[in-house]
Amino acid sequence: MIRFVLSFFGAIFTVVTLGIVAAAVGIGGIFWMYTRDLPSHESLAQYKPPTISRIYSGEGHLIDEFAQERRLFVPADEIPPLVKEAFISAEDKNFYTHKGYDLRSIAAAGVEAIKSRGKSVRGASTITQQVMKNFLLSGDRKIERKIKEIILASRIEETLSKEQILELYLNEIFLGQNSYGVAAAAQTYFNKTLGELAPHEAAMLASMPQAPSEYHPVRAKERLLQRRNYVLREMRENGYIDSATYDHEVAEPLRSVQNGDFEGFRTALPPRSYFTDEIRRQLSESSQLRADIGRQLGRDFGEGEFFTGGFSVRGTIDEELQKVAEQALRRELEGYDRSSGVWRGTGETIEAAKLKSEDDWRAALAAVSVPRDIVLDGQWYPAVVLQVTDKAARIGIENVDEDKDGHWIEAKDVTWARKKKKDGTLSSKAKVPGDLVDTGDVVLVRAITDKEGKFVRWSLRQVSEVQGGFMAMDVNTGRVIAMQGGFSYQASVFNRATQAMRQPGSSFKPFVYAAALDSGFSPATIVIDAPIEINTPQGVWRPRNSSNKYYGPTPLRTGIEQSRNLMTIRLAQEVGMEVVAGYAERFGVYDNMGPFLANSLGSEETTLYRMVAAYGMFANGGERVVPTLVDRVQDRYGNTIYRHDRRTCVDCDSAALPLGRAPRIESNRERVMDAITAYQLTSMMKGVVERGTAAGTVNLPVPTAGKTGTTNDARDVWFVGFTSNVVAGCYIGYDQPRPLGRGAYGSSMCGPVFQEFMTEAVKKFGGGPFEVPPGGHFIKIDRYTGSPLPDDASGPYVVAEYFRDGQDIMFGLAYDGGFGMGSNLPLFEEVVESGRQVQTSTGQTVVVGPKANFGTVSSGGLY
Known part of the structure; x- marks a missing residue:
């Protein structure tokens, strides 16, 4: 009997042992099979995520930025603990204790999938696994990818610290609205830095990784609110916030830039201009500037690297004089255009059905592509003609509240023009607004004011057909202090100062x-x-x-x-x-x-x-x-990779330089x-x-x-x-050259542009x-x-x-x-x-x- 019992249990032990061995061999075989063609996880240690390149004015103000993916890289030690804790609570509460994968979460996800017969399949990926998926693997939901994910996650945990892994995750992850990484997302949704975020705002960002498009702050506001409150509960349960903080934060409304609660970060930036776009063009296309930077870097430099490299570009532009240049050129172009007496308008219209409701016409007007960057004797606004009467035209104006009596274009504002018909012929001279505009027409308008600055009436405006360019430069350094490539960049990006x-x-x-x-x-x-x-x-x-x-x-x-x-x-x-x-x-x-x-x-x-x-x-x-729009270019680490000024200061470091005497500068110019x-x-x-x-x-x-x-x-x-000190130039002409007419001369048209600009430039630069050089006599x-x-x-x-x-x-x-x-x-x-x-x-x-x-x-x- 004893022998039988021993034999029975021996058989069971053998089967179990063989089963374990077989399972181990099977699992080992599976892991061996999937590890053969895995990408190298070690490359993540040298990973440099694509980040925004920014352009600053000569005074150091941010004036533009360029990026393929809108990302602001922030090192782990500069990311506030609150932000880290929100994402850990939302995505991987055992992040600091697991070895790259969480068996309990995997098991729980498996049980839920079985119970729901595959209808409910929730993710069980750790933050480490998500890093592997985002960087090295595809996003398909297959068992093969999951196995590879686990293998790579366990390996990367041996290569990088938890903080380094979290840094990769929080800077790489897509959070909607073309925002990659938490810093860019904080700016996009709240126009704040990471350090300025409240717990409920950090929780909102942590709600996004699951499905950014399905948690839109406007279209899916209630769903996002529920998800945000769930993250806050997890933060409380994990001990990151106390109950009092939770009660306060969960009661906060869901606020965002998209919902109109905060000003967008772009409002702090001036509209993109000919100047910054020319910098982009010179850094992206074949140019001396691009070649110089390439030599400094020891490799080819072009558009791809500029849009992803996180460069800081210090431009030469003088912001005050740039505005003067824009106004001076526009004033001359508009003066000539209005003297021709032809009304062309914008060519854009809004269908009548959308004019009945203010919300509808405002939404439709916002979607129309017309220039919004024109400032000449005041801001020019897009507007839509809501009603045409016998003597006037009622308009709705973008970003201007409706008046109780409405906003109107009066008859005396249109008598200067004749309407250009579709066949190219001109109508008779306008007597009332209805001779120029119809209901639904999108127009540009500006406010006319009296000498005291009080509002008088609204006036129709249009982008000038005649164009031109203006540029001003320091004669000793080549620094371009102002550049205007046409009437409006948003109307035409062609830079007539550099390309025409x-x-x-x-x-x-x-x-x-x-x-x-x-x-x-x-x-x-x-x-x-x-x-x-x-x-x-x-x-x-x-x-x-x-x-x-x-x-x-x-x-x-x-x-x-x-x-x-x-x-x-x-x-x-x-x-x-x-x-x-x-x-x-x-x-x-x-x-x-x-x-x-x-x-x-x-x-x-x-x-x-x-x-x-x-x-x-x-x-x-x-x-x-040599003219330049760029003083200096720095890489993402702050290293200077290009500097335009190659002059040497002979005695800047000399202790013997007398007080009050300027150091000697050698230009070394040809x-x-x-x-x-x-x-x-x-x-x-x-x-x-x-x-x-x-x-x-x-x-x-x-x-x-x-x-x-x-x-x-x-x-x-x-x-x-x-x-x-300063050289400046102007040209004016049609893009498709044709005569400007009698009385058009360089002195009469470009002279006033030069005079208006240089009057202000002389005040600043003297x-x-x-x-008089030596070697001659009078x-x-x-x-x-x-x-x-x-x-x-x-x-x-x-x-x-x-x-x-x-x-x-x-x-x-x-x-x-x-x-x-x-x-x-x-x-x-x-x-x-x-x-x-x-x-x-x-x-x-x-x-x-x-x-x-x-x-x-x-x-x-x-x-």
Whole structure:
């Protein structure tokens, strides 16, 4: 009997043992099979989550941010315990005690699944397992993924500490509203930092990981409230908050940015602008800035890294002057647009059914894509026409409360315009608002106020059809302090300051004169101003002056002050277009300029960005300056990976530097033109402002130089000018070039933009006399004839010109470019080769003269 009992229990023991062994082998086999192709968990130790790159102004204010995933990375030791405790209570209360997986939770989930016959399948993943799923595995709900999850979770627990795992989880997890990580979510939902969150707010965030889209704070407010209160109960049961705190927090209403309880974080940021978008473009696309950063990092740098790398970019923008630039350009564009008397509106409408309820039309208006970034004599608001009467139109205005009598557009506000019909024709001049707008039309409006600032009425506005660009830069550092690429960024993101290729017209002429002055000519050199006819493959080219008059022998100074085209062509012919092209390329106006004679009048296209930078080199005495929108770029750890200012401070660290004396700064800048040439040219361009083509519109309290530019038929108008500290430029024209009409000139349209901006810039940056370089002397001359005058001569015809020491000045010698002079000019003349010996700025004697022939002369003809 005993033997039988022993045999029976022995058999049972054997079966059990074999079963255990078989189970162990089976489980081991399963684990071995699933561990063969598992991703490396060790890479998480070096993981750098995608984070937001931010752009700051020169004053350090946050002005924009870019990201693929909106995430603000926060180290574990900077995440408040309250936030950690809320997520642990909601997702994994045994987080600090388990080894990566929780067998009790897995068992409980299994029992629940069996009882519900698979209808209720709740997750049993620990925070560690969720990290594995989010980082290394897919999100499919399969047993294979669960096994892999457990294996990796147990491994990562041996590699990383609990705090490191929690850091990964809280920074990576998606919490809805395009927010990744707890810091970004706190900003998105409450516009708060993590340290400012109350327990009920931390609990709300901890409610999100389960299903962010199903716990929306507006659409699923009640469901989210229930989940939030559950998390608070768990926090109380886990000992993270006491009963009194729980009772207080659970009674708090569910508040959020989305529900209108807090201002959104974006309201603290200015609207995206041409400036910040240009920084994004230069950091993302092929540019010198991107190449410089790539060299610093030792790898390629581009859009992907910028949008995920968490970079801090310190921009050069001056926020106050940027607003002035925007207003100045918009004012001129709108003034021209309204003078044309054409009403185009926005082209957007809202269906009549949505106009009956205020809630409905406000929701519909909010969804319409119209610019909301326009400020000109006050904010411009989107509005919808709710009713049209015989004499007025009632409007509903975004973000403006309804008045008891309603908001109205009056008849006297529309008499300036004619409506542009769908076929392109114009209606008769409007007498009442109904002639321009219909019910349901979306329009832009602004408030008209009196001199005391009191509201008078609402006025219809529209985005200008004519466009333009403006840019201002420090002449010594290249820091771009203001940039406006059009009327409104939200209406058109195309940056006309950096991307638009336009003909600079006469604003190019200073480069012709620079080449001449460096080649031995002087401001007193006489050039013939007389008609020219040139045979070209495209036909006979007959350039003319803007005035359609000819003035005979004239000094160089007068030629640039009065923007004489025929003098410029003759001068370019004398110097040689290859020489002129070389100067334009050296200054960065063009990469490869065609040596065509018409290009001396600015017929080849370039950008405002390049022109302003080139003029900056005139202003600083002829040294190269590279324009930049970025002062410094730092990585996510605060390391500087790019700095624009490469100047060296010679004695900044010297203890012997006397008190009150500024340290010496060495610029190490390349010289692109002779300093005397730069001063001579600047002096001549001062004449443009004082008595030349810009004299009527530019009048600053400090010495100012510049040049106007107007192309054929006034398709583009320009003014680029500078003081001793700041250079600024403007161009205006249609995006699809067409004539601007009679009276459109660089002086009349761009001059006022420059004047308005520089009036404020001078208050901030000052300005003084342009520095006179050594190596020269002043001689008074007659600015009409070029003849030398006694030292005591005075009068409006007298000007003191700066000449190089030792230069052989041949007063009275006239140059005609080989075209013929005065009454001896033949009816028709082809370009002929000629040459002349001149002394250059370096003291050498060289032969310069025309390099152009039939095949290199364009049929341009700009003025």
